[in-house]
Amino acid sequence: MITNQRQYLNTQAQAERFRQALAAPDAKGVHPKAAKAMRDGLRSQLEDLEAELAEYDALRGGRVVTLEAESIVGIGEALIKARIVRNLTQKELAERLSLAEQQVQRYEATQYRGVAAERLQQVADALRLRVREVFTLEKA
Secondary structure (H helix, E strand, C coil): CCCCHHHHHHHHHHHHHHHHHHHCCCCCCCCHHHHHHHHHHHHHHHHHHHHHHHHHHHHHCCCCCCCCCCCHHHHHHHHHHHHHHCCCCHHHHHHHHCCCHHHHHHHHHCCCCCCCHHHHHHHHHHCCCCCCCCCCCCCC
8 A cells, every 4th residue: 555655656657667578579488378467467467557656646546535444453543544544644643643653653653552542543533434333243
């Protein structure tokens, strides 16, 4: 998941390198099956990068209004996405929380794992994110 503009630019550059590699002719002396396997791998990685870029573009463009977490662990990813949707940098979020920017960077690097529930709520409040929890009991 891309979490900031620097990562976005790096991902764009990496995607362009994959596009160039796919456009280049196969190396001489490489078995056709090996060349196909290499191209398939490049295509797969390029598709992953393009999906990440598209997701970040959708978030930054405000085309996302609902974020879902399938588990409590997924709350961190939703908070990161909400920050992106709000067009806030990690530094700006840190200022809203009266924290150092590095603390928000650490939170996001771990997707807020191990962060107290109270702090998660403070982050959600700073992002003007309304959270509605639904707990579903699975059949035993």
